[in-house]
Amino acid sequence: MQRLYAIIWLTWKAAFRFRLIWVISVLLLASVVLLPLIIKHDGTARGFTQILLTYTLSSVTALLGMATLWLACGTLSRDIEECQMQLIAVKPIPRWQIWIGKWLGLVSLNALLLALSGACIYGLLMYRSSHLSPKEQEILKNEVLVARSSLKEPPPDIKPDVDRILESKLKTMSLTPDEIKDLRKQIEQQVLAVHQIVPKDYRREWVFDASRVLKTAKSGRPIYMRIKFYTAQPDIPTTYLCIWRIGSDKSPRIIEFEQRLAGETFHEIPIPADVIGSDGKLVINFINRNPVALLFPIDEGMEILYYEGGFTLNFIRGLLIILFWLALLAAMGLAASSFLSFPVAAFATMSIMILFFSSGIFRSAIEEQTVMGVDHETGKPNYPLIDSIMLPVFKVVFKIMNLAQAFSPVDNLSSGRTISWTDIGIAFGQVVVILGGIFALIGIITFTRRELAAVQTTGG
Amino acid sequence: MIAQDQILEKEESKAQETKEVVVSVRGLTKIFKDFWGRPKAKAVDNVDFDVYKGEVFGLLGPNGSGKSTTIKMLLGLLNPTKGKIEIMGHSPKNVAIKSRIGYLPEESYLYRYLDSRETLEFFGRLFQLSEPERKKRTEQLLEMVGLSGVWNRPVGEFSKGMQRRIGIAQALINDPDLIILDEPTSGLDPIGCREVKDLILTLAKRGKTIILSSHLLADVEDVCDRVVIYYGGKIHAMGTLKELLSERDMIRITTPLLSKETLKKVIEIIRADVGEDKIKIDHPTQNLESYFLEVVRKAREQAIETSGAVSQNVIAEYLRGDAETSPEEKTEKLLEKLAFKKEEKPEEKKEEKEEPKIDESKLEALATTSVKPQEEQPQVKQVQKPEVDLEKVNEKLSSLINKPK
Numbered sequence: 001m002q003r004l005y006a007i008i009w010l011t012w013k014a015a016f017r018f019r020l021i022w023v024i025s026v027l028l029l030a031s032v033v034l035l036p037l038i039i040k041h042d043g044t045a046r047g048f049t050q051i052l053l054t055y056t057l058s059s060v061t062a063l064l065g066m067a068t069l070w071l072a073c074g075t076l077s078r079d080i081e082e083c084q085m086q087l088i089a090v091k092p093i094p095r096w097q098i099w100i101g102k103w104l105g106l107v108s109l110n111a112l113l114l115a116l117s118g119a120c121i122y123g124l125l126m127y128r129s130s131h132l133s134p135k136e137q138e139i140l141k142n143e144v145l146v147a148r149s150s151l152k153e154p155p156p157d158i159k160p161d162v163d164r165i166l167e168s169k170l171k172t173m174s175l176t177p178d179e180i181k182d183l184r185k186q187i188e189q190q191v192l193a194v195h196q197i198v199p200k201d202y203r204r205e206w207v208f209d210a211s212r213v214l215k216t217a218k219s220g221r222p223i224y225m226r227i228k229f230y231t232a233q234p235d236i237p238t239t240y241l242c243i244w245r246i247g248s249d250k251s252p253r254i255i256e257f258e259q260r261l262a263g264e265t266f267h268e269i270p271i272p273a274d275v276i277g278s279d280g281k282l283v284i285n286f287i288n289r290n291p292v293a294l295l296f297p298i299d300e301g302m303e304i305l306y307y308e309g310g311f312t313l314n315f316i317r318g319l320l321i322i323l324f325w326l327a328l329l330a331a332m333g334l335a336a337s338s339f340l341s342f343p344v345a346a347f348a349t350m351s352i353m354i355l356f357f358s359s360g361i362f363r364s365a366i367e368e369q370t371v372m373g374v375d376h377e378t379g380k381p382n383y384p385l386i387d388s389i390m391l392p393v394f395k396v397v398f399k400i401m402n403l404a405q406a407f408s409p410v411d412n413l414s415s416g417r418t419i420s421w422t423d424i425g426i427a428f429g430q431v432v433v434i435l436g437g438i439f440a441l442i443g444i445i446t447f448t449r450r451e452l453a454a455v456q457t458t459g460g
Numbered sequence: 461m462i463a464q465d466q467i468l469e470k471e472e473s474k475a476q477e478t479k480e481v482v483v484s485v486r487g488l489t490k491i492f493k494d495f496w497g498r499p500k501a502k503a504v505d506n507v508d509f510d511v512y513k514g515e516v517f518g519l520l521g522p523n524g525s526g527k528s529t530t531i532k533m534l535l536g537l538l539n540p541t542k543g544k545i546e547i548m549g550h551s552p553k554n555v556a557i558k559s560r561i562g563y564l565p566e567e568s569y570l571y572r573y574l575d576s577r578e579t580l581e582f583f584g585r586l587f588q589l590s591e592p593e594r595k596k597r598t599e600q601l602l603e604m605v606g607l608s609g610v611w612n613r614p615v616g617e618f619s620k621g622m623q624r625r626i627g628i629a630q631a632l633i634n635d636p637d638l639i640i641l642d643e644p645t646s647g648l649d650p651i652g653c654r655e656v657k658d659l660i661l662t663l664a665k666r667g668k669t670i671i672l673s674s675h676l677l678a679d680v681e682d683v684c685d686r687v688v689i690y691y692g693g694k695i696h697a698m699g700t701l702k703e704l705l706s707e708r709d710m711i712r713i714t715t716p717l718l719s720k721e722t723l724k725k726v727i728e729i730i731r732a733d734v735g736e737d738k739i740k741i742d743h744p745t746q747n748l749e750s751y752f753l754e755v756v757r758k759a760r761e762q763a764i765e766t767s768g769a770v771s772q773n774v775i776a777e778y779l780r781g782d783a784e785t786s787p788e789e790k791t792e793k794l795l796e797k798l799a800f801k802k803e804e805k806p807e808e809k810k811e812e813k814e815e816p817k818i819d820e821s822k823l824e825a826l827a828t829t830s831v832k833p834q835e836e837q838p839q840v841k842q843v844q845k846p847e848v849d850l851e852k853v854n855e856k857l858s859s860l861i862n863k864p865k
Contacts, residue, residue, distance in 0.1 A: 010571070093586050
């Protein structure tokens, strides 16, 4: 343990003596303090707080991420290139402990910087909110500076409908397997559309199992409908009449109201908690009296948000997930510098980071089932051989990337959603243990096998 | 005489057989390869040797001969292409065995941003020394290498010699049984060189095994019991210095100053057996190192200030092995040490620069010197060199001493 501590101490010492820590601290403070002065928002306290949280947390994550990669690549590869590692490696410390010590040093350093920046952001939020009117404070407390859980309708099981329609179509048509595949996709989209689109003069009903929300109902806190819809006229700036009927025969009361809302944006509508039925069901009906159909996407069209806890602990949990990402970046940088020189390691890890940000390319390639594109006349892939090799690779890479990208602490915090301890546990397992472990394994094995004196062989 | 030498050699080799082998190297080969795995250079070629407990073993050879590569394989920093290395019966990769090894690399690979105390504390932690022990050793080592006055300066600001000193200190923080020193005196001033050599001898006396790599012949000659001479990655000679250096067909007699008559008689007797051209008579001279040390000693007595390393001429208590002894015992040991040092430095055996022919005038000159009593004459003045040269040397050395580092 003393050896491990010695390596951690050395990593800290280097960061402080090279004044890196001071430079990063100044940059972090600047991003936290200066950003709120220049950002644009919708003029409401809620909008400003949401944007403030998003921008500051994103910039802190990006800044610390880059610094972590830089430090991780430098701390090991420079020690090897400048031969200091030779003096450490001949001491009674296993090489895996040197590697882990460096990693722990970087993670602890990040934890300190993140805690400092987090404290600044938190302080700034609290200070600003204390200067708002009581009404705005109440809105912030209920909608942003809060930890809310969400309820969604389970995704509809479209398979039986798709199978039935496909079967009936195939009775009248003779198709090749590829054509059947295409037809199935089209039917799937049609069936999904039925679940998402509310045509003119039609009604759509959502039913949620809200038994978990009853506690909130008792506390008297409101619950929120978070909705988003699309229309067939996205270019026309207008609002749409939304008629709501919330509650069922088994609920203490049923409410009905109308409002005009814009499309393609999120709206949060407070509703009283006593609309939940005694059976724990929350029933929401929407009636479309507009001249056009409205589309509520399955994944984000309708969601119920309810109070679960305070903002402070949620904010800390959000920072923990960011710390897990930074720990992964530290492992990645150290793994690369275990066998590459500093500039090459830095270049390689930055490239991997860019790859992570380009996950959309992977997703669309996988969805379209082609990497090189399709011939629009024949509808067949341009380069089937390349696709057959690259698509499985893309699928694996995308799955790996999803292990880290499945969490969005910044979005959750800015929309006042709960980041549960379960999420923290899963994030730790996926990001630190699995992904970080893969990089650690690669790094430790290569570092242990590496000839540390091979960089300088002209001694005598 | 030759027969006697052979008996001594046989006894020595017998003694070696019974000695504990600390380092064993068999068929050691290192081939450096390029990116494609093609052989690029054969740095070490089928090398065999053993190093025994308590001996000072020298690796001698020109630059690029394979000394450092051998050392790095002994330390597990390079993997042998072929062959086997055992350090105290274990592989060099064994982590536990490293707690008994001290290593000084050919360059001082230290962290520039740490000060000398932090450097020693850091390495002490790697050896899991308790805090009081770590602090005690750190202070003693800083005192020993003459850096206790500048402990708070970052190592990066040190001169090469000062970095070397802190490098030596880190190699000894764990009181190692096996000490591997790669060019230990490189970058050191003559005082530092002498101190390092004294330190090596003291450590060897305490039963430590020392492997020393150097291309400075004087260093190796002063301290090594046995040497191997490398060239082109191969060992070209191996043995004790006595085996390698003694000229078995010649002898040398050293006496106090003799009167002209006695000297004449002696030469007459020798002349009966040996031709005149094969007899050489002169005054033994001390080497430049001893002369330099004497000048510096005098300068110190005049308290000339320096901003560099200040040698305290002490060896860390725990390295001397007398940490627990009483003050009386310490005094005894100090006296013993001083006596031992004198025995260990047979200066009179050093270089004989001039080789005058035996003639009457020379004999006269040699004999006349004896008129002055030896006690009154400091050793410095005995050097047979022109007066002008000495003054120049004096001036140069004095300027060096006064020059801030």
